[in-house]
Amino acid sequence: MEFSANLGFLFTDLPFPQRIAAAARAGFGAVEFHDQAQSEDLRLIGDLLRSEGLRLCSLNCAMGSTAGSAALAGEEARFRAEFLAARDAAEALEARAIHVMTGRVSGAGAEAVLLRNLEFALTCTDRLLLLEVISPATMPGYWLNSPERFEAVAAALPDPRLRLMADWYHFSQICGPAALSRLRGLAPHLGHLQLARAEDRGDPLAEGLPCWPGIRALALEQGLDIGLEYRPSLPPAEVLTSLRASVL
Template sequence: MKFSANLGFLWTDLPLPDAVRAAHAAGFDAVEFHWPYDTPAADLRAALEETGLPALGINTVRGEGNGLSALPDRVEEARAAIDQAITYAHEIEAGAVHVMAGFSEGEAARDAFVGNLRHACDAAPDLTVLIEPLNRHDAPGYFLSTSAQARDIIATVDRPNVKLMFDCYHLQIMGGDLTRQLRDCLAVTGHIQFASVPDRGPPNGGELSYDHVFAEIARLGWEAPLGAEYKPRGDTGATLGWMDRYRRA
């Protein structure tokens, strides 16, 4: 299996270009980012070119919460955030933009989210536009919380480049039955992330068996790198014992 280092959580003690270099030295196959905007794109791209690691994606800015795109009264700001993310993604040759919905609910929020996602898809047909359900414990009030809701939104947006960010951590907390969710969602999935449940640590502990989950992902034919989006306990390098084991598996 292949793995991507999510540098929003891993090696956060390092400047982002150095975190890219650390991920390469540790054996990761790709990297991904949360909000890299404080780092000049040229510096980040130089580190990516130096290491040969592909950048899988970045997030739109959070605003005061967890995004803007499902806030009916902030469409202009949401689209500016989307355009910013698209520009930065192109500058570092990232493949995807995760459009963050924000804290909201109701039909007006849904309409705003759908409209903003169509804007993102049409503005960047060469990129994958990702949406990610977040669990109600870590992000109470977040607009998007289940894979079924995400699939409905994707069908409504009706663009070929809008996809699901399938985060095993969030979806296990929200619905469980992760194997079935993977099977049901694979056709609309653009990226898969993982962490242990319930502590969001490395994948070699907690209530979720990644022996089983990763084997199922491989059986389903998924070949892209899986995103390690977990919170290390202490030094990131000391938490990577899981990687060789699952790579061999």
């Protein structure tokens, strides 16, 4: 288990390439991106990751104004172009996984569009494909807004490379007190975990997270990294120290 700095949330006072060195200085062993890499110099980013000794857990397909495009009818060409750009960045940077975003969409045909696009994506890469369940309260209209929808997709497309990225903040909003037990039930599908304070996506200090022992145990059992994707008010090094000290 390693802690990963989400560079879309942490060190955002710095230009994107400089966030990599900042994550290493703070004590992280890995990082993860949104879709920033696709507009950066990949050779430079790769050199920085290697020189700082950081693994890249995952990066996103393009988000755009629709928060992705994988479930949008009539946007299949857009999805393919965005996915191939993300795939090329993932391969150049040796990312373990690619996060595919479904987009904001409603209607009965969205799942069928998503399945076709995922089938295409799986033929194009050997990386894990991550789908994240996002709370409707945080992102109204996002198609993948419940664990049940993820389970339906996984049942229709039972490829072991298709995995769930589970963000504690979103799962807490969706599942309430049952969030941790729901995550345990989804353990065979998990590909990555993310952590933030449930109430406000703030600093996930161990002393304010009753769920932390259970999340840590789940990560260790499943061999998962934990991405810190939160809105910082404290230096990230302090959050890391808190999480690590609580399990010594």
